[in-house]
Amino acid sequence: MALTDKRVVIVGGTSGIGLATAKAFLARSASVVIASRSPSNLSLAGKALDGEVTAMALDFRQDTMVKSFFEAVGAFDHLVVTAGEVVMGDFPTILLSAAQDAFESKFWGQYRIVRGALPVLNSGASITLTSGVYGIRPPRGAAVVSAINSAIEGLVRGLAIDLAPLRVNAVCPGIVDTPIYSTIPAAERRAMFEDLGRKLPVGRIARAEDVAQSYVYLAENGFATGSVVLVDGGGHLV
Numbered sequence: 001m002a003l004t005d006k007r008v009v010i011v012g013g014t015s016g017i018g019l020a021t022a023k024a025f026l027a028r029s030a031s032v033v034i035a036s037r038s039p040s041n042l043s044l045a046g047k048a049l050d051g052e053v054t055a056m057a058l059d060f061r062q063d064t065m066v067k068s069f070f071e072a073v074g075a076f077d078h079l080v081v082t083a084g085e086v087v088m089g090d091f092p093t094i095l096l097s098a099a100q101d102a103f104e105s106k107f108w109g110q111y112r113i114v115r116g117a118l119p120v121l122n123s124g125a126s127i128t129l130t131s132g133v134y135g136i137r138p139p140r141g142a143a144v145v146s147a148i149n150s151a152i153e154g155l156v157r158g159l160a161i162d163l164a165p166l167r168v169n170a171v172c173p174g175i176v177d178t179p180i181y182s183t184i185p186a187a188e189r190r191a192m193f194e195d196l197g198r199k200l201p202v203g204r205i206a207r208a209e210d211v212a213q214s215y216v217y218l219a220e221n222g223f224a225t226g227s228v229v230l231v232d233g234g235g236h237l238v
């Protein structure tokens with residue numbers, strides 16, 4: 001399915017994997033709407049992208065905002081969601097409310113976006129959500145993330161049946177160098193990435209561009225539905 005002149009909405013498209021995905025769709029001559037909460041992220045991402053781009057404010061945890069967002073967007077062809085915040089830590093120390101906040105963001109946020117988009121998705125549309133390799137291969141401290149990622153992949157399989165012929169898929173990234181790690185001091189972060197990369201069969205962690213290609217593939221391939229594309233440098237094997 002050609003992407004030329006198709007309209008793509010990327011929730012989370014102002015940073016990291018979402019921003020790289022916006023670039024990848026623009027390179028295929030699609031037009032792109034990027035959405036997230038922070039005005040500075042929206043403005044910086046808008047400047048970083050070349051092509052037909054609209055940047056719109058959205059907090060996907062808020063029902064009313066999601067409804068008015070899709071009313072303002074109008075008809076479009078492909079939905080991508082990369083937004084989501086999670087919590088990591090030793091299980092007994094994670095407050096139940098923190099685990100619930102993470103579900104409210106990454107799981108219920110994606111769920112809410114799918115519901116909100118349905119009335120304005122064109123025929124032939126696709127939806128691609130985001131899980132993560134910790135769903136299948138959690139290290140210590142990732143129980144909540146693992147549960148969220150598995151729930152998203154289960155949701156995708158169910159929606160591929162319920163919403164057919166609309167196609168619903170997920171991308172499952174491994175470790176990717178993005179601003180999600182920006183709270184870790186730079187030197188510590190570099191050392192962590194090198195250490196994690198050395199343990200992977202490919203010898204390095206991912207760049208956002210490595211993962212972005214998978215969202216384009218799932219939008220383009222009219223036979224892909226209920227699929228989870230795992231792009232983790234072989235992390236699930238080691």
Ligand SMILES: NC(=O)c1ccc[n+]([C@@H]2O[C@H](COP(=O)([O-])OP(=O)(O)OC[C@H]3O[C@@H](n4cnc5c(N)ncnc54)[C@H](OP(=O)(O)O)[C@@H]3O)[C@@H](O)[C@H]2O)c1
Pocket residue numbers: 011012013014015016017018035036037038039041042058059060061082083084085086105106109130131132133172173174175176177178179180
């Ligand atoms: N990076 C990794 O190593 C990795 C590994 C596996 C899975 N993943 C998953 O991949 C996805 C993208 O991660 P990333 O690394 O690209 O993160 P990122 O660089 O931090 O980007 C996250 C994006 O989501 C937006 N966002 C967060 N909360 C939002 C909300 N409530 N409403 C609307 N937008 C919101 C952020 O913008 P605002 O702050 O402006 O809202 C930002 O644009 C996440 O689901 C993450 O769990 C990442």
